[in-house]
């Protein structure tokens with residue numbers, strides 16, 4: 001078994017995208033793949049390689065995506081020494097062979113040295129979301145690899161110190177999405193996942209079952225970051241006439257979308 005790990009570059013970006021199950025026959029997934037690709041390449045040009053890919057016997061089987069925390073525009077932080085992991089994924093048929101660990105260890109080794117993502121300075125800590133989402137296993141996986149849950153903002157409170165002396169407490173305010181005055185729907189989504197457009201369209205369809213004429217806007221969190229900050233958002237969320245619906249288990253989520261659309265009509 002030959003395992004090789006490479007940093008993101010324009011030549012391997014399509015292979016990184018295809019590691020996660022892409023369901024490319026769906027038109028909205030195809031659009032989502034383009035959104036995610038643009039996000040990755042834009043980061044590559046402005047910050048440096050923000051993903052790694054693993055090949056097993058020359059086949060792409062795993063990937064991890066990350067950015068310095070202070071480069072994520074909807075997180076407010078003074079820290080300049082924290083790397084945020086957006087996601088890790090290993091193809092199902094090759095799991096439990098150490099590929100996820102190899103990706104994580106490769107990233108940790110890079111971050112222990114002065115590196116380009118931190119403009120030649122040291123990274124002192126890794127952070128990721130502690131928000132559990134049905135069907136996704138990365139929170140428990142990171143815990144099994146030594147990440148610790150801290151008291152801070154749920155979307156960045158699972159942390160792993162690279163230096164014994166570094167403070168584990170992040171300065172990001174708690175996620176407290178505010179209700180505001182507005183008449184339309186705004187879907188704040190993350191370009192880090194190629195399923196974003198697919199989910200946006202499903203949300204739109206559910207809302208339009210109840211209110212066929214309501215105006216709906218899709219807001220990329222990395223582009224509409226000022227709006228996200230104003231509302232106290234640090235994760236994707238759907239605002240229905242100013243009332244936020246946050247990630248939760250799917251049944252409750254769809255009920256909340258339908259109910260709020262009706263209540264605010």
Ligand SMILES: CC(C)(COP(=O)(O)OP(=O)(O)OC[C@H]1O[C@@H](n2cnc3c(N)ncnc32)[C@H](O)[C@@H]1OP(=O)(O)O)[C@@H](O)C(=O)NCCC(=O)NCCS
Pocket residue numbers: 087088089090091094095096097098099100101102135136137138140141144193
């Ligand atoms: C989590 C994941 C990356 C692990 O990859 P992997 O290559 O199988 O990991 P490794 O081989 O390095 O480690 C496997 C070991 O980690 C531990 N482990 C794996 N998944 C775990 C989990 N969810 N919770 C706790 N421990 C876990 C186990 O000890 C496992 O050992 P085992 O083989 O004896 O069961 C992979 O399972 C995956 O991609 N899952 C989906 C992740 C996800 O939801 N990503 C978000 C998508 S947007």
